[in-house]
Amino acid sequence: MTSERHAAIALLHRYADALDRRDWAGLDSVFAPDVKANYAGAEIVDGRENLVRMIRGYLDKCGPTQHLMGHEQAVVDGGRATMSAKMRVHHIGANRPDLVFEVFGWYHAEAACTSDGWRIVGWRQEVTHEVGTHEVFGRV
Numbered sequence: 001m002t003s004e005r006h007a008a009i010a011l012l013h014r015y016a017d018a019l020d021r022r023d024w025a026g027l028d029s030v031f032a033p034d035v036k037a038n039y040a041g042a043e044i045v046d047g048r049e050n051l052v053r054m055i056r057g058y059l060d061k062c063g064p065t066q067h068l069m070g071h072e073q074a075v076v077d078g079g080r081a082t083m084s085a086k087m088r089v090h091h092i093g094a095n096r097p098d099l100v101f102e103v104f105g106w107y108h109a110e111a112a113c114t115s116d117g118w119r120i121v122g123w124r125q126e127v128t129h130e131v132g133t134h135e136v137f138g139r140v
Contacts, residue, residue: 007118008074008081008111015107015120016067019059027052032112032119040105040127051123061138063094069107079113087125093136101132 011030018026031037031048038044045051059065069085087107093099110122 002076004076004081004113005074008076008083009072009085011109011111011118011120012069012072012083012085012107016069019055019067020065022059024052024056027055029117030120031123032114032121035119035121035123037123039125058137061094062136063092063097065092066090081109081111081113081118083107083109083111091132091136096136099133099136101134101136102130103127104129 014026015030017023018030027048031051033048034046035048035051036046037051037054039054043054045054066089068088068090072083072085074081074083085107087103087105089103091101105128106126108124108126109120111118111120
């Protein structure tokens, strides 16, 4: 794997780690300030600050999570990269371990090599299956 390809794929892993550790500042090393994100059509967000606010709106009310990714793909062309990875995300209710929500699908990303390193400029979650309840996020 080339170092550019590895660096691009590492963005996906940093995203998952930041969410599971609730390291919101860590998302600065994942997303460009002007990122455009689409979470399965349910949440469409412009800008890293708004994206982090949206993510926190879910996970701050949730208990432990595990964002798993596999079968990562990346095509690097100069200073741009297109990536995808299968994802499976498990959420447990805060103080309610009987509440769970799990989602399966793909993450798709467009990244650019910036003066700060690789950053995601376009992000899309493709959901293929959900099981459980949105109550883990304090929502019905």
